[in-house]
Amino acid sequence: MLLSCRRLHLPSLIVIWLVCSGVAGGSNPLCPASCTCKPTDRGKKRISCLAGGLADPIPTGQMDPRIEILEISAPEDKKNWLSVTSIFQHFKQLEELHISNSNINQIAMHAFWGLPTLKILDLSLNNISSVFDHNFRGLVNLLELNLDDNRLTALQSGVFKHLTELRILSLQRNKLRVLVPRTFLKLVKLHVLRINGNKFEELDPEAFKEVTELRTLECRYCGLERINTQIYHLLPYLTHLDLGYNALQYLYYDEFQDLHRLHTLKLDGNLFPVILENTFVNQQQLRYLCLARNRIAKIPDTALKNLTNLVELDLGYNKLYKVESVAFTHVANSLQKLIISGNNFKLNVIKTIIETVLNVWDLSVANMKLETIPRNFFPDNIKSLNLSWNNLTDISQEMFPRQLEILDLNNNKLKGLNDSAVLYLETLKTVNIENNPWTCELCHITDMFFRVNKSTLFKNATCAFPSVLNAKKLLKLSLDEIPPCGDQEFTEEDFEATSKRGLFIGLICIVTFGLSSIVFVVISCVKRHNDNAAQRAKRTAESLQENSLENSVTVFSKSQISFQFPLDLMERKLSVSTIDEIKRDERPEIKRDESQGMSNGSVVTGL
Numbered sequence: 001m002l003l004s005c006r007r008l009h010l011p012s013l014i015v016i017w018l019v020c021s022g023v024a025g026g027s028n029p030l031c032p033a034s035c036t037c038k039p040t041d042r043g044k045k046r047i048s049c050l051a052g053g054l055a056d057p058i059p060t061g062q063m064d065p066r067i068e069i070l071e072i073s074a075p076e077d078k079k080n081w082l083s084v085t086s087i088f089q090h091f092k093q094l095e096e097l098h099i100s101n102s103n104i105n106q107i108a109m110h111a112f113w114g115l116p117t118l119k120i121l122d123l124s125l126n127n128i129s130s131v132f133d134h135n136f137r138g139l140v141n142l143l144e145l146n147l148d149d150n151r152l153t154a155l156q157s158g159v160f161k162h163l164t165e166l167r168i169l170s171l172q173r174n175k176l177r178v179l180v181p182r183t184f185l186k187l188v189k190l191h192v193l194r195i196n197g198n199k200f201e202e203l204d205p206e207a208f209k210e211v212t213e214l215r216t217l218e219c220r221y222c223g224l225e226r227i228n229t230q231i232y233h234l235l236p237y238l239t240h241l242d243l244g245y246n247a248l249q250y251l252y253y254d255e256f257q258d259l260h261r262l263h264t265l266k267l268d269g270n271l272f273p274v275i276l277e278n279t280f281v282n283q284q285q286l287r288y289l290c291l292a293r294n295r296i297a298k299i300p301d302t303a304l305k306n307l308t309n310l311v312e313l314d315l316g317y318n319k320l321y322k323v324e325s326v327a328f329t330h331v332a333n334s335l336q337k338l339i340i341s342g343n344n345f346k347l348n349v350i351k352t353i354i355e356t357v358l359n360v361w362d363l364s365v366a367n368m369k370l371e372t373i374p375r376n377f378f379p380d381n382i383k384s385l386n387l388s389w390n391n392l393t394d395i396s397q398e399m400f401p402r403q404l405e406i407l408d409l410n411n412n413k414l415k416g417l418n419d420s421a422v423l424y425l426e427t428l429k430t431v432n433i434e435n436n437p438w439t440c441e442l443c444h445i446t447d448m449f450f451r452v453n454k455s456t457l458f459k460n461a462t463c464a465f466p467s468v469l470n471a472k473k474l475l476k477l478s479l480d481e482i483p484p485c486g487d488q489e490f491t492e493e494d495f496e497a498t499s500k501r502g503l504f505i506g507l508i509c510i511v512t513f514g515l516s517s518i519v520f521v522v523i524s525c526v527k528r529h530n531d532n533a534a535q536r537a538k539r540t541a542e543s544l545q546e547n548s549l550e551n552s553v554t555v556f557s558k559s560q561i562s563f564q565f566p567l568d569l570m571e572r573k574l575s576v577s578t579i580d581e582i583k584r585d586e587r588p589e590i591k592r593d594e595s596q597g598m599s600n601g602s603v604v605t606g607l
């Protein structure tokens with residue numbers, strides 16, 4: 001075969017090679033036809049069957065018995081129809097089993113018996129309505145169980161009692177209404193419990209008696225109307241508590257007195273009207289606090305007292321209009337990121353706040369109806385500034401802090417930017433400037449127009465005015481299409497304002513008089529004026545090219561955010577917890593989080 005191949009042309013060779021390898025692949029006894037069998041980056045033996053349309057039985061007989069990871073899933077429109085029975089026993093090294101989007105209805109008795117090596121079992125996105133303790137028998141080393149997005153309606157006491165090594169249990173978006181006492185019996189090593197998106201009204205403390213090692217409890221969108229604080233008493237090691245988007249109405253001043261180790265507390269999307277004094281005095285470890293989207297109208301002096309390690313505070317979209325600036329002094333030294341967007345603060349209140357929290361370098365003041373920003377308003381050490389959803393009509397470099405790198409100006413009222421504004425924005429690392437009412441007339445957008453092919457800034461910009469050019473992309477405009485600064489500039493609002501002052505009519509009289517005498521001159525000038533505008537525009541274009549914009553363009557293409565918050569990392573860690581991480585993590589998480597936080601802190605200051 002090889003000999004004869006030599007005499008063939010290269011294309012024919014390729015065809016033969018393709019055919020040969022195709023046949024070989026198809027007949028590979030260790031890799032079923034609809035699956036791919038490629039090791040992971042870490043060299044684990046993995047089989048992935050992701051094409052969809054599979055029906056029972058899962059072809060485990062055709063799979064290499066030495067596999068370590070088996071993943072079966074399907075596209076949304078081509079789901080599998082599978083059931084889970086005891087067909088995995090011969091995989092003596094199986095560590096991870098993922099079967100999702102496969103319409104699994106139930107798990108057979110002892111389905112995973114004989115799989116002591118299994119560490120991760122993921123049966124999310126199926127149609128499982130009940131599970132029993134015998135389903136999980138034999139999974140003596142299981143670390144993570146994921147039953148998200150099924151139809152579980154109830155869990156019996158002790159249902160997970162065979163999973164004595166379990167660290168992560170995820171039951172999100174099922175149809176649970178209660179957690180009965182001892183639901184988590186024997187899960188003494190559980191660190192992470194995610195029950196988001198079920199419809200509990202209340203959580204029974206009796207259910208939490210056994211999981212005293214819990215570090216993370218997430219119950220977002222759980223319909224909770226109140227919390228029995230006895231739960232906190234049972235969970236003294238909690239570092240991450242997320243109760244966002246429930247219907248909680250009050251926080252008692254001693255609500256969190258038992259949670260001394262909290263790092264992250266999310267209470268957004270609830271109904272709190274106020275934060276009481278001294279609510280967080282026992283949370284000296286807290287690094288991230290989110291109180292966004294409540295109804296908070298007041299932050300008393302001592303509300304943030306003792307939060308001496310707080311790094312991120314989100315107070316966005318509440319009903320705040322004033323603030324005791326003393327309140328922020330408690331977090332002034334540690335705070336790095338502050339969100340006060342969507343409140344009713346006037347500029348002077350914002351100024352008072354940002355002058356108190358002088359270490360903040362990431363500030364969000366979006367959605368506050370700001371129309372203009374005075375020079376030197378923001379402290380120079382701010383690196384990231386969110387001014388989106390305001391009413392800014394004009395910008396200039398002097399409005400922004402000297403060390404700015406990231407700027408969000410989406411959804412403002414900008415009609416155009418002049419040369420110096422464009423040049424300034426191009427020095428920043430990341431700029432969002434979508435959804436502004438760009439007015440495509442020479443006086444507003446000439447400078448932007450000549451930059452449109454060179455920078456990513458205006459790639460998506462479309463004209464809002466004049467009406468003939470509405471929705472036209474700046475990128476697609478040609479110079480002759482752009483009208484000069486015409487009457488359009490004189491908007492109806494301006495018109496009204498002027499006439500209100502009672503001067504307009506008087507002006508018209510004078511102008512009409514003058515006009516009749518100089519009308520001849522004007523007619524002869526108009527044409528020249530237009531030609532001049534176009535010529536000026538062209539000249540600008542040429543001079544811009546000479547300026548060698550390539551530099552600033554490259555700055556842009558590199559625009560990547562090189563710093564991150566400790567909390568981002570922390571959350572990512574929790575969500576991608578892998579076996580190895582857990583293995584390393586026999587000691588409490590607190591330590592590791594702290595070291596991460598610190599290494600990040602140094603990145604931040606190194607900027």
Ligand SMILES: *[C@@H]1O[C@H](CO)[C@@H](O)[C@H](O)[C@H]1NC(C)=O
Nearest residue numbers: 103104105126127128129151
């Ligand atoms: C899911 O299971 C229920 C019964 O538990 C059944 O009525 C329903 O049709 C199933 N859904 C799908 C998509 O198979």
Ligand SMILES: *[C@@H]1O[C@H](CO)[C@@H](O)[C@H](O)[C@H]1NC(C)=O
Nearest residue numbers: 278280281282284305306308
């Ligand atoms: C604030 O923290 C300190 C320790 O740093 C602690 O001694 C004090 O009791 C706390 N304040 C309150 C009111 O609990």
Ligand SMILES: *[C@@H]1O[C@H](CO)[C@@H](O)[C@H](O)[C@H]1NC(C)=O
Nearest residue numbers: 341364366367386388389408
């Ligand atoms: C800026 O704030 C707006 C409104 O709160 C938000 O939607 C947007 O994601 C923020 N931008 C960035 C870059 O975070």
Ligand SMILES: *[C@@H]1O[C@H](CO)[C@@H](O)[C@H](O)[C@H]1NC(C)=O
Nearest residue numbers: 369370371389390391392413
């Ligand atoms: C700011 O813009 C919003 C949205 O267009 C508008 O409803 C509001 O009246 C404006 N506010 C001020 C003070 O101009």
Ligand SMILES: *[C@@H]1O[C@H](CO)[C@@H](O)[C@H](O)[C@H]1NC(C)=O
Nearest residue numbers: 394395396417418419420421
């Ligand atoms: C650009 O516009 C800003 C704000 O209106 C103004 O302060 C600045 O002088 C203008 N620069 C140029 C070069 O026209």
Ligand SMILES: *[C@@H]1O[C@H](CO)[C@@H](O)[C@H](O)[C@H]1NC(C)=O
Nearest residue numbers: 449450451452453475477478
């Ligand atoms: C931008 O590029 C398009 C197509 O490549 C071209 O038609 C247009 O004239 C260019 N615009 C400018 C201002 O150079």
Ligand SMILES: *[C@@H]1O[C@H](CO)[C@@H](O)[C@H](O)[C@H]1NC(C)=O
Nearest residue numbers: 432433434456457458459460
């Ligand atoms: C421009 O729009 C496209 C499609 O709407 C989007 O994918 C892209 O992210 C946008 N680019 C910028 C720079 O916002």
